[in-house]
Amino acid sequence: MPGPAASVPDVQPRVEPFAQGPNRPYVVRGREYTPVLADIPMRERGYASWYGRQFHGKRTASGEPYDMYAMTAAHPTMPIPSYARVRHPATGREVIVRINDRGPFHGNRIIDLSYMAALKLGVVHRGSALVEVERLTHDEIRAGTWRRAPGEPVQVASSPAERPSRAGGLEPVMASPTEALPGEGAAGAPAAPRSGGAAQQPGLGFWVQLGAFRQREGAQGFRQRVSSELEWLAPVLAVVEDAPVYRLQAGPYRSREEAAGIAERVREALRLVPVVVERR
Numbered sequence: 001m002p003g004p005a006a007s008v009p010d011v012q013p014r015v016e017p018f019a020q021g022p023n024r025p026y027v028v029r030g031r032e033y034t035p036v037l038a039d040i041p042m043r044e045r046g047y048a049s050w051y052g053r054q055f056h057g058k059r060t061a062s063g064e065p066y067d068m069y070a071m072t073a074a075h076p077t078m079p080i081p082s083y084a085r086v087r088h089p090a091t092g093r094e095v096i097v098r099i100n101d102r103g104p105f106h107g108n109r110i111i112d113l114s115y116m117a118a119l120k121l122g123v124v125h126r127g128s129a130l131v132e133v134e135r136l137t138h139d140e141i142r143a144g145t146w147r148r149a150p151g152e153p154v155q156v157a158s159s160p161a162e163r164p165s166r167a168g169g170l171e172p173v174m175a176s177p178t179e180a181l182p183g184e185g186a187a188g189a190p191a192a193p194r195s196g197g198a199a200q201q202p203g204l205g206f207w208v209q210l211g212a213f214r215q216r217e218g219a220q221g222f223r224q225r226v227s228s229e230l231e232w233l234a235p236v237l238a239v240v241e242d243a244p245v246y247r248l249q250a251g252p253y254r255s256r257e258e259a260a261g262i263a264e265r266v267r268e269a270l271r272l273v274p275v276v277v278e279r280r
Contacts, residue, residue, distance in 0.1 A: 008069075008071070008116055008120065009071075010071050010095050010096035010097070011070075011071045011072075011083065011096055011097060011098045012096075013083035013096060013098075013136050013141045013146060014083075014141060015138045015141050015142060016081045018037070018079045018080065018081070019062055019063075019080050019081065021061075021063070022035070022061040022062050022063075022080040022102065023035045023037060023079055023080055026102070028102075028105045029105060029106075031105075032221070033076050033077055033102075034077065034215075034217075034218050034221060035076075035077045035078070035079060035080070036077050036078060036079050036213075036214065036218075037079065037214060037215070038079075038214035038244075039079070039137050039138045039139075040135075040137065040212075040214065040245070041134070041135055041137055042078060042084075042133075042134075042135040043132070043133065043134050043135070044110050044111075044132070044133045044272065044273070045110075045130070045131070045132050045133075045273045046108060046109065046110035046111075046130070046131070046133075046271055046272070047107070047108055047109045047110065047128045047129065047130055047131070047271075048086065048088075048109065048110070048111045048112070048113050048118070048121070048123055048128060048129055048130075048131040048133075049104055049107075049109045049111075049112050049113070049123075049127065049128045050112060050113040050114065050115055050117070050118035050123060050124060051066075051068075051074070051103075051112050051113075051114070051115070052068045052114075052115040053068060053115070055068070056068045060072075060074070060100050060101035061074070061080060061100070061101045061102040062080050062081060062100040062101065064100055066101065066114075067114070068114055068115035068116065069114070069115065069116045070098075070114055070116060071095060071096065071097050071098065071114065071116060071117050071120075072097055072098050072099070072100050072101065072114045072117065073086070073097040073098070073099055073100075073101070073111050073112060073113050073114060073117060074099070074100075074101035074102055074103035074104065074111065074112040075099045075101075075102070075103075075110070075111050075112075075133075076102060076103065076104070076105070076110075078099045078135055079099075080099060080100060080101075080102075081098055081099060081100050082098070082099040082135055082136070083096060083097070083098055083099070083135070083136045083141065083146075084096070084097055084099055084111075084133055084134060084135045084136060085133070085134045085136065085146070086111065086113065086117065086121065086131050086132070086133050086134075087131060087132045087133075087134075088121045088122060088123065088129055088130075088131055089130065089131070089132060090129065090130065091121070091122050093120065093121050093122055094121075095117050095120050095121055096136075097113065097114070097117050099135075108271035109128060110131075110133060110271075111131065111133050203251075203252050203279070204252065204279050204280060205251060205252025205253055205254065205278070205279065206251060206252060206253045206254070206255065206256050206258070206259035206276060206277070206278050207249040207250065207251035207252055207253070207259065207276070207277050207278075207279065208249060208250045208251055208253070208259050208262050208263045208266060208274045208275070208276055209247055209248070209249045209274055209275040209276075209277055210222070210226060210237075210248045210249065210250065210266065210270075210272065210274050211247070211248045211272075212242075212245045212246070212247045212248075213245060213246050213247075213248070214244070214245060214246075215246070216239065216241075216246045218246070219239045219246035219247065219248050220239055222248055223237050223239055223248050226248070226270070229269070229270070230266070230269055230270070233250055233262075233266065236250045236251060237249070237250050238250070238251075249277070250262065250266075252279070256276060256278065259276045260276055262274075263275075263276050
């Protein structure tokens with residue numbers, strides 16, 4: 001085993017072409033996952049787990065052997081290979097990892113860290129921990145802008161027509177269909193219901209954004225999944241075309257407070273962090 005974890009350096013991000021095989025849609029335990037095929041930011045907040053000796057030397061989704069002492073990680077839908085910053089808010093520790101495998105596929109976990117990455121973050125003895133994950137884009141890697149001081153807040157980009165409202169946590173620029181849990185109850189009705197799978201032009205007001213996808217099929221597939229798990233939200237879900245992405249949003253709602261309440265219910269049910277946006 002290497003020396004103290006603190007002496008093990010993070011990986012140095014570099015621009016790598018996306019692989020073919022591990023970026024195709026796949027099914028695990030009856031659930032379909034559609035990997036992202038675009039070089040876009042992805043930011044999520046959720047639980048990290050780790051995998052170690054029992055997988056050491058076995059083949060990862062990328063075809064590379066798993067090295068429990070390397071700074072790598074598995075993610076259900078990030079392009080392979082990708083580089084990501086993982087931050088443990090409870091301790092302020094951060095690591096940079098290379099995504100070269102798929103997983104995790106259970107519970108509310110969003111990333112599986114290598115043993116060494118988990119050790120550096122202080123996750124090993126806890127088993128799992130709440131983390132913030134930020135994918136580094138090729139443009140950020142080329143320009144070197146991915147470097148930042150530890151603990152510096154992450155800025156979430158938004159389109160000119162949208163103003164994100166932080167309700168705590170880290171909003172996903174690209175929310176992926178990670179493991180979800182069924183929701184309960186009913187919500188107050190917004191102005192008008194939505195139907196159909198085609199991309200739509202949103203009305204004015206406050207919207208709850210659940211995810212953004214490069215392909216319309218990805219947004220529609222996630223819409224179907226959310227609709228099946230949150231029946232009370234299904235009538236107000238809309239796939240909105242906002243080139244070059246398709247956004248899955250719910251609304252419109254009459255006030256920011258109402259939209260924030262819906263966003264909180266979605267967060268608790270699906271274990272993702274929606275964004276409240278306003279269109280005027």
